[in-house]
Every structure is written in C-alpha cells, then in structure tokens.
Amino acid sequence: MYVIHSRCRPITTLLVSCLLFSGCRSGGANADVDGPSSARPTLPGPPLTSLMLRTDSQEQARARLVDEATRSCMAHLGFGFPERDYSTIRSSLSEDRPFGVVDEAEAQRRGYHGYTAPTADAVGDFLASMTTGQQSEWRSAYAGVEGTGGGCLQQSLDSVYGDFRQYDQTRLALEALVNEATMEATADERVGSAVDRWGQCMNEGGFNYETPADAVEGGYAASNYSETPSDAEIKQALVDVACKHSVDLMEVWYLVKAQYERTLVDENLELVARVRNFRSREVGEGAIAISNEP
Amino acid sequence: MVGVLVALSVTFASSVAMAADTTGVIGNGSLNIGELGAWRDASWSNSLADWYYTVGGGSDSNWTNNQYFNTSTSPNDKTSSVHNGSTRAVRMWRDAGCSNTNMCLNDPATGASYQDSDLANNPGMQDAISSHAFLALPAC
Numbered sequence: 001m002y003v004i005h006s007r008c009r010p011i012t013t014l015l016v017s018c019l020l021f022s023g024c025r026s027g028g029a030n031a032d033v034d035g036p037s038s039a040r041p042t043l044p045g046p047p048l049t050s051l052m053l054r055t056d057s058q059e060q061a062r063a064r065l066v067d068e069a070t071r072s073c074m075a076h077l078g079f080g081f082p083e084r085d086y087s088t089i090r091s092s093l094s095e096d097r098p099f100g101v102v103d104e105a106e107a108q109r110r111g112y113h114g115y116t117a118p119t120a121d122a123v124g125d126f127l128a129s130m131t132t133g134q135q136s137e138w139r140s141a142y143a144g145v146e147g148t149g150g151g152c153l154q155q156s157l158d159s160v161y162g163d164f165r166q167y168d169q170t171r172l173a174l175e176a177l178v179n180e181a182t183m184e185a186t187a188d189e190r191v192g193s194a195v196d197r198w199g200q201c202m203n204e205g206g207f208n209y210e211t212p213a214d215a216v217e218g219g220y221a222a223s224n225y226s227e228t229p230s231d232a233e234i235k236q237a238l239v240d241v242a243c244k245h246s247v248d249l250m251e252v253w254y255l256v257k258a259q260y261e262r263t264l265v266d267e268n269l270e271l272v273a274r275v276r277n278f279r280s281r282e283v284g285e286g287a288i289a290i291s292n293e294p
Numbered sequence: 295m296v297g298v299l300v301a302l303s304v305t306f307a308s309s310v311a312m313a314a315d316t317t318g319v320i321g322n323g324s325l326n327i328g329e330l331g332a333w334r335d336a337s338w339s340n341s342l343a344d345w346y347y348t349v350g351g352g353s354d355s356n357w358t359n360n361q362y363f364n365t366s367t368s369p370n371d372k373t374s375s376v377h378n379g380s381t382r383a384v385r386m387w388r389d390a391g392c393s394n395t396n397m398c399l400n401d402p403a404t405g406a407s408y409q410d411s412d413l414a415n416n417p418g419m420q421d422a423i424s425s426h427a428f429l430a431l432p433a434c
Binding site: 059062063066088089090092093097098099100101112113114115119120121123124142143144148149150151153154157164165168171172175176178179180182183186213216217219220225 | 349350353355356358359381383385387389390391392393394395396397398400401402403404405406407416417418419425427429430431432433434
C-alpha cells in the first residue's frame with residue numbers, strides 16, 4: 001500500500017521559490033509538444049504511458065525512416081519527394097497531460113493554451129509548384145486509394161513497421177489501456193483528495209475551481225477564448241502550477257496511475273511486447289533486422 | 295501498383311472548405327478534403343463541426359467557444375464520431391488545452407484508423423472531446 005505524504009505549502013512561498021529557482025518539478029515524462037525535450041525535469045512515468053509517449057528525437061527518427069522509404073518508392077514511380085528539416089518536428093505526445101499545464105515555464109509562456117500547430121509543410125510547399133493535374137498524379141502515387149492506402153506512404157510505413165495496420169491496431173489497444181488507467185486514476189479517492197487540496201490552494205490564491213479541468217476552462221474564458229493567452233490567464237496558470245506542486249498533485253497522480261497501469265501490464269504482456277518491438281523498429285532496428293533476413 | 299484517388303466527396307457532401315475557427319462557428323456543414331470532422335451522433339450523423347488544416351493552423355485547443363454548423367450547440371463534450379480527411383495525423387484530447395485521455399487518427403493515405411464511427415468504444419472519449427491538434431506526420 002502506498003503512503004502519500006501531502007503538504008500544502010503557502011502559495012506565496014511556493015511562487016517565490018519557483019521564481020527564484022528554475023527547478024520547479026514537471027509532471028511530464030518528457031517535453032512539451034512544442035518545446036525542447038531536454039530542458040524539462042522528469043518524474044518516473046507509469047509503464048504503459050511511457051510506452052505510448054515519444055520524445056521529439058524519437059519522432060524525428062521515425063519521420064526520417066518513413067520519408068526515406070517514401071522517397072525511394074516515389075522515385076521508383078518517377079516522382080520526387082521533398083526533403084524536410086527534421087529538427088522542427090515535435091512529438092504529438094511527449095508527455096502525459098492529465099491536468100493541463102504542470103510546468104511553470106510553460107504556464108508563463110502560454111498559460112493553458114495547448115499544442116502549437118506545425119508551421120512547416122514540406123509536402124505542401126513541394127506540391128505548390130505543380131499544376132492541378134500533376135498534383136493529382138503525385139497524390140495518387142503517394143496515397144493510393146484514399147482511405148484504403150496502397151500508395152507509397154503505406155508501403156513505406158509497412159517497411160518500417162513490418163505491417164503498419166498491425167502496428168496501428170496495437171497502438172490503438174495501447175491507447176485504450178492508457179485511457180482506461182487514466183479514467184480509473186482520475187476516479188481514485190487518493191487523487192480526489194489531492195485535487196481537493198489543490199482546490200483549497202487555488203482558493204487561497206484567489207481562484208475558485210473544483211477541478212483542474214474547470215481551471216483550464218476558466219483560464220480560456222479569462223482570455224475570451226483568444227488564440228493567445230491573456231495576462232490574466234497566465235497569472236492564473238502560474239498559481240495553478242504552483243498549487244499542483246504545493247499539494248504534490250502530480251506525484252500522487254503518477255503513483256496512483258502507475259498502480260493501475262502495472263495491473264494492466266500484467267494482464268497484457270503480449271501487447272506490451274508487441275509495442276516494444278514496434279518502438280524499436282521506429283528508430284531503425286526493424287529495418288536492420290529486415291535487411292539481414294535471407 | 296498505384297491506385298486511383300477517390301475523393302472524400304463520394305462519402306461526404308462536397309463544397310468549398312472554410313478556414314479554421316475564427317468566429318465561433320465551425321466549417322460549412324460539409325466535410326471536405328483536408329478537414330477533421332466531429333459529429334454529434336455515432337456513424338457520422340447529426341450536426342457536424344469541421345476544421346480545415348492549414349500550415350500553422352486548424353488546430354483548436356478549446357472547442358468550448360465553437361458551434362456545430364447552423365446551430366447554437368458547441369461540439370465540446372458532445373462528439374460521438376470523428377473522421378480525419380487531412381494529410382496529417384490528428385490527436386484529440388478529452389480536456390481543453392490538449393490534456394487528459396486522448397486518441398489519434400491517421401491520414402487516410404496510411405490506410406488505417408482515420409475515423410471512428412462510435413467513440414463509445416474508446417475509454418474516456420465519448421461525449422468528451424474538447425481539443426485537437428493536427429500533427430507533423432501522417433501516422434500516429
């Protein structure tokens with residue numbers, strides 16, 4: 001049985017300490033979706049969630065592998081395929097985000113506002129110089145029959161994963177398990193108790209919310225749902241992050257969620273093994289194995 | 295072998311796509327190529343909200359201030375089926391700000407998991423989606 005030590009430091013003390021020291025702990029396992037991966041302190045991730053997350057560098061390695069295979073396929077059919085700057089690619093899921101913002105630097109930068117859309121489109125730029133007819137031919141070679149695949153994209157994914165559809169079914173099963181653990185952990189009384197303490201802390205900081213999700217909605221409302229966060233939203237998000245750390249909400253969360261996930265791991269060992277195999281293929285190990293086959 | 299591109303308009307009514315949300319009203323009531331669609335009911339039925347991918351745009355980290363086309367109802371916490379017709383994978387989250395439980399749909403060109411006809415089968419997502427983001431790559 002886990003023993004959870006809770007402490008609710010005064011909010012003003014915590015805010016000052018966060019401003020003085022850059023080491024306010026992150027609840028994430030890695031990076032923000034549009035921030036650098038390496039700059040963030042980490043907590044140990046629950047086992048299934050950790051399997052689902054990708055770092056930016058892992059995502060970049062996967063993109064490079066898929067692009068190389070796609071380029072080769074397209075060249076074989078007489079079409080080009082663009083180069084791209086892989087350093088700009090960010091993982092879509094580089095950290096677990098159960099309660100919105102949990103990092104002070106992120107809160108300061110963008111309040112509660114989430115993911116920033118990719119600003120580069122190498123394929124779109126590549127196609128822009130073509131006529132409509134050329135684009136259609138290129139797209140047919142790349143995509144095959146829409147929704148069914150069979151084009152160079154699917155072939156390249158198959159070359160990386162062995163069988164992309166099999167990978168995709170495995171990925172979906174993993175997502176469902178992680179979501180199941182998230183729902184169970186959210187309903188757990190230990191997390192509920194920590195959320196209550198967080199609410200008290202927020203109240204002391206001048207904000208009245210029952211849950212962190214309510215606070216996120218309130219933050220957006222404070223910005224009138226603008227695409228950019230207002231000073232009021234950022235101010236609230238900073239208090240929110242400080243309160244999460246003050247009551248150890250994220251520590252409690254990861255402890256409880258990991259407990260549920262360990263049970264699910266024990267019940268799904270074959271799935272976990274399949275995910276690990278696919279993950280190794282994403283960084284090139286699968287491609288090496290295939291090339292060594294007789 | 296190279297297949298033939300079959301436009302999504304075969305399945306969904308086609309008309310001119312609109313840009314991402316700027317007014318609180320989403321899309322034009324039809325799902326066009328390049329868009330993410332979210333429907334009120336299962337099997338892609340009832341009211342539709344759709345977002346068009348553009349470079350640097352089309353993502354929406356809070357659905358609260360949007361409305362299904364021609365309605366005063368927000369798709370926030372009310373979506374039962376989804377379809378991704380864009381050239382990017384798209385991830386959707388239960389809460390605003392891209393947080394809590396989530397799911398990912400591929401680019402249809404991958405030939406796999408680019409739509410979900412009934413989110414009731416997906417833990418934590420039925421009548422719950424509140425934010426989404428178009429991703430850099432076509433595969434989840």
